[in-house]
Amino acid sequence: MKKMRICTVCESYTLSLSHCQEKTSSAHPLRYNPNDKYAKYRRMAKCSKHS
Numbered sequence: 429m430k431k432m433r434i435c436t437v438c439e440s441y442t443l444s445l446s447h448c449q450e451k452t453s454s455a456h457p458l459r460y461n462p463n464d465k466y467a468k469y470r471r472m473a474k475c476s477k478h479s
C-alpha cells in the first residue's frame with residue numbers, strides 16, 4: 429500500500445516525496461484522530477473562550 433503524502437505548500441495529496449519544490453509530509457490523519465476522544469471537548473472548550 430502506497431503512503432499518501434501531502435504537500436505543505438499547496439496542501440495537495442500526492443504520492444511524490446516532493447511537491448512545489450518542497451518536501452511533502454506523510455498524510456497521516458492529524459486532523460481526525462479516532463484515538464483522541466477528547467479532541468472535540470477541547471475544541472468546545474476553546475470555542476467557549478472566544479464567545
Ligand SMILES: [Zn+2]
Pocket residue numbers: 435436437438439440447448
Ligand atoms: Zn504542492
